[in-house]
Amino acid sequence: MVSPGRSRHAELPLGAVRPTGWLHDQLRLQADGLTGRLPEVWPDVGPDSGWLGGPGESWERGPYYLDGLLPLAYLLDDRELIEKTRPWVDWLIDSQRADGWFGPPDNDDWWPRMIAAKVLTQHHDATGDDRVLPMLSAYFRYQLENLPGRPLSGWGRVRGADNVLSVLWLHRHTAEDRLLELADLLLEQTEDWGRYLTEALVTGRALFFDHRTHGVNVAMGLKTDAVRYLRSGDERYRARTEASLAALERWHGQAHGWFSGDEFLGGREATAGAETCLVVELMYTLEQLSLIFGDGVWADRLESVAYNLLPASCDPRMLAHQYHQQANQVRVSVGQRPWTYSSDDANLFGLEPHFGCCTANLHQGWPKLVRSLCLQTLDDAGRPDGLALTGYPPCTVQTKINNVGVRLAVAGNYPFSHKINIEVTVEQPVDFALGLHIPGWCAEPKIMINNSAFSVDADGGYARISRQWQSGDRIEVDLDTRPRVERRDRQAVAVRYGALTMVAGVGENWIPVPDAPGLGEWEVHPRSSWNYGIDPAEPAQWPIEHRPVAPVPFAFDHAPVRIRVPGARIPGWGMDGEQAATVPEGPVLGCPVSNDVTLVPYGSARLRITEIPTVKDVRPGA
Incomplete structure (x- = not known):
């Protein structure tokens, strides 16, 4: 049996890092918005939840919700939120049978218990609750005895690395050798993500369900080789992790810097979607890769998700969320979009667009980012x-x-x-x-x-x-920051400014949906033209304006960074149904480059052009 490998970093106890300034404002919006109020408006995590002993939903939604609510409560030291976590934690522990199994009796899936184990490790990190170690020890003993006859399957098979992380967490506390045996057994039964992503990855839109092309599973599966590295110390797993990311960028990379998944891997077009569950699970994966490998590149990658896709997934006040966001998103509406698998409302900001998984799971994004700082x-x-x-x-x-x-x-x-x-x-x-x-x-x-x-x-x-x-x-740190232009397909570009992806923002008209459930539901329609291109020739000359960060940090009207770029409107570029048409081949000629296009942070713009076409002024002397 191989002894455990070594992470380069370790987490501090939950609550050792606390947000201040704009970051505290953002977490406070979350606590006062969808996260803090969700049980009031969504029965799946209300008092009838199967994870509270009731007759309601008993699969993943209760643990998903608690996986974000609990760290949020302790990071804010919010006594009301902490009290909301207690019935969930108490029921989890009290539900354990003599043989070690726990959870709702009408659900025997390994997968939701992987999330519940993550919750319990965080609870112990925050409180030192002496019930957690023996409870998890008994459950992992049950797994070791029963997995040979009832191996991981379905969602559990592709997400098994999450289970292993909790097992290794307990091993650090107890040094029980049988836990390493269990970790290796779980890895044997977990999908070989490194092989799939580097050798067999689908090279375009996935047109039917396969656990390996499901975008959220991919985001979670990316940590699997790192966990294998922990158990073996084999450097090829580090190399395969990098190769997996490169393959995803090659075939599914978006201008915001990450891969599409709407519900399945969706290719490179700028209107492909990215699911909110994908965003927060990708962040958790990158946090684990930063812990395990220790290189600063993982912090770079985490920031590119956290400060762009994460805030964009919710409305500025965190009262509602989208199921799928788009890099080029010029209208948020009910309507058919050519995504791999989606319903017409998946683009709305609301309580439960499309499926409820994101409603339950979105809450972990900001709190776990804070802990990782x-x-x-x-x-x-x-x-x-x-x-x-x-x-x-x-x-x-x-x-x-x-x-x-x-x-x-x-x-x-x-x-x-x-x-x-x-x-x-x-x-x-x-x-x-x-x-x-x-x-x-x-x-x-x-x-x-x-x-x-x-x-x-x-x-x-x-x-x-x-x-x-x-x-x-x-200590004073000054990070030299200049606009950077990255080339995309069709001679289009993406613009970066430090960790921020900058986009051509579009004026927003928020239209409430009558009689909406939850805390509100909105379409967002443009109140300005959006079909602009830019001349990317001299980014060093672009004027940059900094503004104070507002109490609602990611509101479009108060974007704290603005960059003015020479550009022009492209009259022939219009809508294709409910979304922007394909980015025109560039550089688009004959459009006088006489307008300034204002770029704002991706996370501040719920309507935006991220993959920006290029234009060239061909007038004499221009």
């Missing part, structure tokens, strides 16, 4: 040797290093601006290494420590500062 670094023997800041949105970190209390206060408006201040407070002077993430897009980072320049060597994507820290130490 600061990680414990581990040496080659797996011993803690410092901290790593993986990103810089405003937050505080409170922990102990060598039994000395340490507090980091991160201030600024990252990712909307790129000057960050970090203040250190310690109970007494203490030596440790602090890793500062240097994003791959930053060409000339600058770091000052107490007004003295620090030479930046970003090995592996982190600048590592080893010193004796004292209260009052201040």
Whole structure:
């Protein structure tokens, strides 16, 4: 039996990292909106839930909801939300039978219990509840005894890596050898995602259901080779993870930086959809890859999802969500779109468009991002040797290093601006290494420590500062940020600014749907022209405007970054049913480049052009 591999990073206890500034505002919107109020308006997570002992829904929706509600409650230290988690946790633990099985008696699927196990590990991390370790130990013993005769199948087979992560979590607490035996058994029964994604990936729109082409399963399956690496230390699993991402980009990559999945893998067209479950599960996968592999590129990739696709998946006040979002989305409406598998309402902002899985699952995105912002670094023997800041949105970190209390206060408006201040407070002077993430897009980072320049060597994507820290130490980080243009099909482009994808925003007219369930339902229609292209020739000359971050951070009218780009309207580019037609071949000639096109962050624009056609002015002297 192979001994467990070593992660490069480890999570701090839930609650050690807390949001401040705009990030706190965003989580507060979530708590006051759909997450905090969902049981009031959606019976699937109401008092009749099968995961509360009632006669209601008893498959994945209760655990999904708790997987986001619980970390949100503890990160905000919101006593009302914490109290809402208690009946769920108590019922989970009290439902356990003598043989170790737990959960609703009318459901015997392994899959939802994988989510429930994740919930219990987070609950223990936040509270130290002494019921959790023996409860999970008994359940995993049940799995070890019963999986040979009743192996993983269906959803559980393609999502088995999540189960293994909880098993390894318990092993870190108990060191029971049988847990490693179970981890290996689970991996034997889990889909070989690395092989599929690198050797057999569908190369266009998937036209029928297969667990391996289901977009959410792909987002979850991407962590499988990393978990195999944990058990074996075999570097080929790291290489296959990179190759899997490259294959997805080649055949299904979108201008926002990620792959389509509407419900199945949907190809490269800018109007293909991306499911909200895909977004939050992709974030969780990237958080795990950042823990396991430790390279800064995983933090880069996480940020590209978190600050773009995640906020775009909900309305600005987090009262409703979309099932499928589009890179080029110029109308949010009920209507038929040529997606792989979808109903006509999947594009609406509402309570339960299309399927209810996203209604239950969207809640984990922001809270787990916050927890991932600061990680414990581990040496080659797996011993803690410092901290790593993986990103810089405003937050505080409170922990102990060598039994000395340490507090980091991160201030600024990252990712909307790129000057960050970090203040250190310690109970007494203490030596440790602090890793500062240097994003791959930053060409000339600058770091000052107490007004003295620090030479930046970003090995592996982190600048590592080893010193004796004292209260009052201040770190200033300046991440050189310039607009970047990435080429797409048909000579179109995508525009990046730091971690942000910038889009041609479209004026929004929010139209309430009468008698809608939940907290509201909306179509969004354009109130300005959207069919513009840009001249991408000189991004260094584009004027950039920074504004204060508003209390609703991702509202279109208060977008905190705006970039003006020369461009022109393309009159022949119109609608194809309910969506924008295919991006025209570029550069489009004969359109006088006489308009400024305003680019805003993707997450601020619920109507947008992300894959932007290019135009060229061919007038003499132009």
